[in-house]
Amino acid sequence: xxxxxxxxxxxxxxxxxxxxxxxxxxxxxxxxxxxxxxxxxxxxxxxxxxxxxxxxxxxxxxxxxxxxxxxxxxxxxxxxxxxxxxxxxxxxxxxxxxxxxxxxxxxxxxx
Amino acid sequence: xxxxxxxxxxxxxxxxxxxxxxxxxxxxxxxxxxxxxxxxxxxxxxxxxxxxxxxxxxxxxxxxxxxxxxxxxxxxxxxxxxxxxxxxxxxxxxxxxxxxxxxxxxxxxxxxxxxxxxx
Numbered sequence: 392x393x394x395x396x397x398x399x400x401x402x403x404x405x406x407x408x409x410x411x412x413x414x415x416x417x418x419x420x421x422x423x424x425x426x427x428x429x430x431x432x433x434x435x436x437x438x439x440x441x442x443x444x445x446x447x448x449x450x451x452x453x454x455x456x457x458x459x460x461x462x463x464x465x466x467x468x469x470x471x472x473x474x475x476x477x478x479x480x481x482x483x484x485x486x487x488x489x490x491x492x493x494x495x496x497x498x499x500x501x502x
Numbered sequence: 503x504x505x506x507x508x509x510x511x512x513x514x515x516x517x518x519x520x521x522x523x524x525x526x527x528x529x530x531x532x533x534x535x536x537x538x539x540x541x542x543x544x545x546x547x548x549x550x551x552x553x554x555x556x557x558x559x560x561x562x563x564x565x566x567x568x569x570x571x572x573x574x575x576x577x578x579x580x581x582x583x584x585x586x587x588x589x590x591x592x593x594x595x596x597x598x599x600x601x602x603x604x605x606x607x608x609x610x611x612x613x614x615x616x617x618x619x620x621x
Contacts, residue, residue: 424604425604427606437597437599443605480546490561493539493546494546496546
């Protein structure tokens with residue numbers, strides 16, 4: 392059972408927009424700790440996709456966006472491409488646990 | 503450009519220990535923290551702990567307290583993570599990642615090291 396809750400799977404057609412949610416609690420996202428998102432293609436290390444809720448590292452397309460509201464955060468992917476098929480993880484800091492916590496991951500399938 | 507290169511795959515027996523290395527290039531481990539994350543087969547990411555070579559401070563996840571040790575050799579800019587008293591459910595890919603703190607996340611990852619625990 393992950394501290395941050397994500398939908399296990401999601402799918403969308405090429406060109407569509409999908410949104411992946413990440414729900415936390417008052418000891419992590421609700422305590423104003425930032426949320427970061429990672430993309431992981433099978434067999435490869437995770438890659439930082441969004442940091443600080445909404446910021447993209449250099450090289451990440453603007454098709455990827457982040458937002459937050461209260462104890463939740465969301466990752467939006469517009470103009471879906473086959474290359475976007477991957478697992479996506481959210482991450483935040485948890486003051487009660489005293490360390491990083493991750494969501495369980497969302498497997499995105501591009502139909 | 504920051505890069506982390508980890509040691510190769512290992513096979514261990516239950517009860518044994520392993521030590522993974524993580525060599526940093528393009529930046530100094532003294533100036534940034536390092537986090538260790540593991541991923542069991544088909545499972546999600548699990549935070550194991552954090553270390554900083556600046557002060558030698560460590561912060562281990564409660565689950566691994568007493569079984570894990572994270573160290574840094576600043577002369578070679580290499581970090582190490584040792585896990586002891588291995589069980590079959592320690593079979594996982596172990597990653598090191600440059601930790602930029604609460605606001606910036608883990609911006610550089612090693613390629614991962616598969617550790618298989620099997621009798």
